[in-house]
Amino acid sequence: MLFEPFSLALLGAGLISLYLVLVASFTAVQVIRYWDLEADDNRQIELEQRTWLSSALVQGALVLQMVSLVIMIGAADHFADLLSGAMCATGALTANSFGVPALMVKIVTLFCAAIWLTINRIDLSVPTYPLTTAKHWLILTLLPLICLDLGLVTAYLALLRPDIVVSCCGVIFAESTPNGFSLIGLLPTLPLLGCYGALVGVLIWLAIFMRLKMANGKTIGGAEAFVAGLGWPLFYLLSVVVITVIVSPYVYAMPHHRCPFDLLRGSYGWIGYPLYLSLHGAVIAGITIPVTWWSARYPGAADTAQRIQRRAVPGAMALLLVFLTIAAFKPLMYNILGGQW
Amino acid sequence: MGPGYLISLRRQRNLLDFALGSLWRARWKNGGIVVVFSLVIFIIASFRLMVAGLEQASTAVLATVPDITVQRLVAGRQMPVPLWWVEESGAVFGIRSIKPRVWGYYFHETSGANFTIIGVEDFPGGEPLPGVAMQAVSADEQVEENQFSPVVLGQAVHQMLALGDRVNVSLFRPDLTLKGFSVVGLFAPQTGLVTDDLMVMAIDDARDLFALAPHNATDLLISVPNPLEVDTIAQKLMAKLPGSRVITKAQIGKTYNAAFGWRSGFGMICLIGTVAAFVILAWDKAAGLSPEQRREVALLKTLGWQTGDVMAIRFMESLVVCVVAFLVGTGLAWAHIVFTDGFLFKPLLLGWSVLRPSLSPVPVIRFDDVLIIFVMSVVPYLAATIVPAWRGAMIRADATL
Numbered sequence: 001m002l003f004e005p006f007s008l009a010l011l012g013a014g015l016i017s018l019y020l021v022l023v024a025s026f027t028a029v030q031v032i033r034y035w036d037l038e039a040d041d042n043r044q045i046e047l048e049q050r051t052w053l054s055s056a057l058v059q060g061a062l063v064l065q066m067v068s069l070v071i072m073i074g075a076a077d078h079f080a081d082l083l084s085g086a087m088c089a090t091g092a093l094t095a096n097s098f099g100v101p102a103l104m105v106k107i108v109t110l111f112c113a114a115i116w117l118t119i120n121r122i123d124l125s126v127p128t129y130p131l132t133t134a135k136h137w138l139i140l141t142l143l144p145l146i147c148l149d150l151g152l153v154t155a156y157l158a159l160l161r162p163d164i165v166v167s168c169c170g171v172i173f174a175e176s177t178p179n180g181f182s183l184i185g186l187l188p189t190l191p192l193l194g195c196y197g198a199l200v201g202v203l204i205w206l207a208i209f210m211r212l213k214m215a216n217g218k219t220i221g222g223a224e225a226f227v228a229g230l231g232w233p234l235f236y237l238l239s240v241v242v243i244t245v246i247v248s249p250y251v252y253a254m255p256h257h258r259c260p261f262d263l264l265r266g267s268y269g270w271i272g273y274p275l276y277l278s279l280h281g282a283v284i285a286g287i288t289i290p291v292t293w294w295s296a297r298y299p300g301a302a303d304t305a306q307r308i309q310r311r312a313v314p315g316a317m318a319l320l321l322v323f324l325t326i327a328a329f330k331p332l333m334y335n336i337l338g339g340q341w
Numbered sequence: 342m343g344p345g346y347l348i349s350l351r352r353q354r355n356l357l358d359f360a361l362g363s364l365w366r367a368r369w370k371n372g373g374i375v376v377v378f379s380l381v382i383f384i385i386a387s388f389r390l391m392v393a394g395l396e397q398a399s400t401a402v403l404a405t406v407p408d409i410t411v412q413r414l415v416a417g418r419q420m421p422v423p424l425w426w427v428e429e430s431g432a433v434f435g436i437r438s439i440k441p442r443v444w445g446y447y448f449h450e451t452s453g454a455n456f457t458i459i460g461v462e463d464f465p466g467g468e469p470l471p472g473v474a475m476q477a478v479s480a481d482e483q484v485e486e487n488q489f490s491p492v493v494l495g496q497a498v499h500q501m502l503a504l505g506d507r508v509n510v511s512l513f514r515p516d517l518t519l520k521g522f523s524v525v526g527l528f529a530p531q532t533g534l535v536t537d538d539l540m541v542m543a544i545d546d547a548r549d550l551f552a553l554a555p556h557n558a559t560d561l562l563i564s565v566p567n568p569l570e571v572d573t574i575a576q577k578l579m580a581k582l583p584g585s586r587v588i589t590k591a592q593i594g595k596t597y598n599a600a601f602g603w604r605s606g607f608g609m610i611c612l613i614g615t616v617a618a619f620v621i622l623a624w625d626k627a628a629g630l631s632p633e634q635r636r637e638v639a640l641l642k643t644l645g646w647q648t649g650d651v652m653a654i655r656f657m658e659s660l661v662v663c664v665v666a667f668l669v670g671t672g673l674a675w676a677h678i679v680f681t682d683g684f685l686f687k688p689l690l691l692g693w694s695v696l697r698p699s700l701s702p703v704p705v706i707r708f709d710d711v712l713i714i715f716v717m718s719v720v721p722y723l724a725a726t727i728v729p730a731w732r733g734a735m736i737r738a739d740a741t742l
Contacts (some may be wrong), residue, residue, distance in 0.1 A: 003606030004391060006709070008613075009716040016724045023728070053731040054658075060727060064720060071716065074709045082599045101697040124649065 001082070001160040007076035010157065013068035014150035020061035021139065021146050022053040027029030028136035035133050051132055055120055058139055061146065062113035069106045072153070076103075077261060079160065096159045102152035109145050111233075113293050116142065122295045122304045124128040130298035132322040189246060196238050200324070201230050203286070207317045210289070216311055219302075225293035232286030232316075239279055241326065275326045276330040282319035356650075360657035367634075371658075373396065374626055375666050381619045382670025382718045383677070384424075385612055389710050390674050391683040392605035397705050399597045405535055406593055407467075407562035408571050411578060412586045419558035419586075426582055433577045435570045441558030443547040447512060447540070452501040457538050460547020465491040465525055489521040490546040495528050497537040515552045522546075609717065610685070616718060620725045627729035629656075630736075638733060639741035648734045655730035663668045671714065675706070 001007055027050045034043055076089035076099070083095055093099035116138050123131035206227055210220050244260045250257075251268055263272030291311055296305035364371050411430065413422045427439050443460035489509055494502075502510055511519040528536035533563065548555060563578075565571050575587045630638075638651055677683055 001602075003610065004602045005392070005606050005609055005713050008606055008609050009713040013716050013720065016720055020724060020727070049648055049731075049735050052652060052734070053728065055649075056652055056731065057728050060724060064724075067712070067716065067720075071709075071712055074712065078709065082595055082602060 002154075002157050004075075004079075004082075004157075005070065005083070006078055007157040009071050010068060010075060011150075012154055013064050013071065014146075014153055017061040017064045017068070018146050018150055020057040020064070021143050024057040024061070024139050025143050027051065027054040028139040029243045031136040032133060032140075035136075037128060048129075051129070051136075054136065054139060055124065058116065058142070059120070061142075062109075062116060065106065065109045065113055065146070066148070068127055069110055072103060072106055073261065073264060077264065083160070088259050088265075090259050092160075093261075096156060098152050098156035098159065101150065102156045105145065105149045105152055109142075109149055110280070110282065111146060111287060112138075112142060115287065118288050118291050118308065119295055122292070122301050122308070125304040128300050130301050131295060134298075135194040179210075192238075192242065193246065196242050199231060199235055199238060200320070202227070203235060203320065204317065206231065207313050210309075210313050214306075214313070219296070219306060220309060221292050222287065222293065225290040230288075232283050235286070236279070239287035239323070239327075243275070247331060249326050250334050253334075271326065271330075275323065278319045278323035278326065282316050282323055285312045285316035285319060289316075347414050356653055356663075357657050360654050360661060363637075363654065364658050364661060367631075370626065371662060374623065375662055375669070377619060377622065378662065378666035378718075378722065379669040379673065381615055382666055382714065383673045384615060385609070385717050386607050386671045386674035386714045387677050387683060388605060388612065388686055389714055390678050390706070391686050392601050393705050393707060393710050394683070395601055399601070400594075403590060403594050403597075406590050408565040408568075408590050409563040409575055409578065410558075410588045411561040411563060411582065412588070415584060415588050418444065419559075421553065422560060422561055424556045424558060426561060426726045429581060429631070430578055433474070433574055433581065435565060435567060435574050437564045437566050440562045440564075441544065441560075442488065442561050442562055443544050443551065443553060443557075445547075445551055445559065447550070449501065455538065456498055456501075456502055456540050458547055458550065459539060459541045460544040460550075461541065462544050464541065464543040465493075487714075489523040490542060491525040492546075493523040493526040493528065493539075493541045494524055495536040495539040498532050498540055499524070499527055512550060514550060520546070520550055580654055583596055612717075616721055620721045623722050624729060627659075627726045628732065630733050634733070635736055635741050638736045639738040642736070642738040643742065651659060651734035655733060659723055659726045659730070663722055667715070667719055670718070695714075 002011070027047075031047055031051060031054070035047060036044060066213060076092040079092035079095070080088050083092055116135070119135050119138065120132050122127055123135055206224060210224055213220065213224075218320065240260060243263070244258050248258050248260060248263060249255050251263060251271060261272070262268060263275060264270065265272075289309060292305040292312065294310045296302040296309075345376065411422065413426075415418050422441065424441060427441060430439050431438065440462050443458075444461075445458055447456045447458050448454075449456055492510075504510060508524045509521060510524065511521050514520055522540075522542065528539065542550075544558070547553075547554075548557075563574075563575055571589050571591070577591050579585060579587045641651060677685065
């Protein structure tokens with residue numbers, strides 16, 4: 001279904017991102033090979049000028065990738081109206097084996113974009129550009145990711161056939177299905193919630209600890225950065241599982257309707273938008289902590305890095321609380337008003 | 342001074358102020374770009390909004406479609422359904438009602454148009470088409486007086502027959518004898534996509550008009566109260582009635598959407614050439630700096646501006662151009678759909694038949710559509726202006742001044 005307007009928008013966004021990052025990669029190779037701040041020859045001056053271009057290009061590409069993630073979700077939702085058997089975006093994304101990987105690569109790119117933009121901001125704020133080489137290495141790692149994204153999206157769209165019957169989320173996210181076709185299944189609710197609660201507890205405790213440390217004029221240490229770097233991605237993954245398996249059936253008021261995408265539909269009050277925005281915002285703010293800790297070790301970068309940290313820690317907490325409130329609202333209301341206890 | 346974000350906000354405001362001033366100084370050049378860009382966005386947006394409106398209107402069609410339609414195929418061709426199929430289908434559990442229907446096309450020589458004739462049971466008592474609004478034009482007593490068969494017309498048919506205030510009309514049977522009808526109602530104009538070419542009458546009258554055998558119908562309309570059972574019942578019917586073609590409502594809806602989506606996608610591919618041409622124009626305009634602009638950049642650099650600041654100005658300029666062109670283009674497209682029924686693209690999306698449904702696409706603006714229009718127009722423009730903006734900002738003050 002390459003001729004669908006949604007497909008064209010997705011492919012257009014992918015191609016333009018690739019063009020931008022590709023042009024930036026040429027600069028990246030030169031910067032990695034020849035960057036020498038001490039030199040004052042023509043090549044260094046030109047390289048310093050060129051880093052502005054590569055920054056602008058990559059910023060553009062990454063913002064475009066974020067937009068394309070939103071289009072991808074919208075497209076999957078729209079394709080559900082065209083594919084036989086699909087009732088929501090889950091069915092459309094699992095219509096062939098490239099849909100879910102394409103979405104995953106887009107989400108990974110989103111987080112990489114956040115990391116790159118943070119490093120770029122710190123780098124540009126220091127007159128000696130301490131992170132320029134690191135930043136350009138990262139551009140070279142972004143390039144295969146963008147290529148992979150475009151490849152997977154193209155394969156997904158090209159192989160999407162409206163006449164092939166696909167499965168719906170009732171089957172895919174069911175607790176256990178006889179044919180074993182299940183993305184998330186056989187997860188006992190209580191241990192899952194227990195793990196999730198413990199992780200949230202650790203993240204909140206960590207945030208308070210770091211806040212107190214910063215209030216006392218100390219800087220964040222490697223151990224805290226490590227825990228944050230491990231904890232927030234894990235929190236993201238577990239949150240998606242918890243939303244799908246535990247939260248979504250309460251929103252739909254149907255025990256067997258487990259879908260992370262229908263939450264974005266108007267018939268459920270667009271609850272998915274604040275839910276996912278706060279989740280992604282919290283995780284992005286959370287992974288900024290290890291990134292800034294790492295950047296702060298470069299000469300001159302500490303000031304900006306710590307200024308970002310001072311905003312990221314409370315920012316992540318505030319968004320986390322917003323997310324948890326939205327996620328818990330429907331299940332709690334159901335259990336309180338529905339007379340379950 | 343103030344907190345960090347206030348300074349940053351003030352900086353952005355000053356940059357925007359400078360960018361607006363800069364745009365105004367080159368107003369003829371930028372005005373030209375805005376006009377051309379608005380036109381490009383207008384074309385893309387009209388296309389997209391038109392399709393969105395048609396999708397919306399086609400849901401009105403679905404309201405009239407039964408849960409299951411059963412047809413009969415012989416050697417791959419559609420043939421009349423024998424009425425004993427009604428009893429045969431009745432044995433399947435979960436069916437609320439089975440109604441035979443006769444329908445076909447009637448060629449009206451005077452106007453050269455094809456009318457769609459539908460003959461249904463319970464006519465004129467029940468609703469001629471479920472879910473479709475109708476306005477009565479003559480009282481039942483008048484019909485009885487005339488002793489003609491009652492019929493309900495679509496608005497376009499009513500106009501084509503040039504009936505005016507008259508209620509009686511005659512149509513030819515295949516043997517060229519005349520059959521008289523009295524118009525008892527008209528379908529409401531807003532259901533045009535479905536009803537414009539329709540003449541709905543009693544099933545026996547339709548059989549009489551088409552000279553169809555009394556025990557035959559064109560297809561069977563089956564109503565199923567539980568939507569979850571539709572597919573199962575459809576499968577059972579297919580097994581029970583040899584040579585039948587069973588179509589469900591969901592299949593028809595998906596086909597409509599796929600057809601509209603495909604057509605609009607193809608149209609958009611054709612428009613990519615327009616966007617590409619515009620992007621080249623934008624690149625060219627952004628790359629060709631006048632001597633004044635070069636001097637301006639050199640002066641700014643002397644005053645301590647960095648390459649990044651000049652690029653930020655250029656980005657702001659592009660953004661202002663985009664936003665203005667986007668609003669103008671999309672606004673014009675909306676007006677095109679609302680006030681002219683999308684006359685530019687309607688033939689492409691609806692077909693060319695003589696009695697084309699005179700439909701008014703509902704102008705719906707959805708977030709998805711705006712995003713698609715944005716990605717197809719604004720994003721290529723912004724992407725194309727980055728490199729020229731950087732080149733323009735790289736000017737060395739010593740060399741230029």
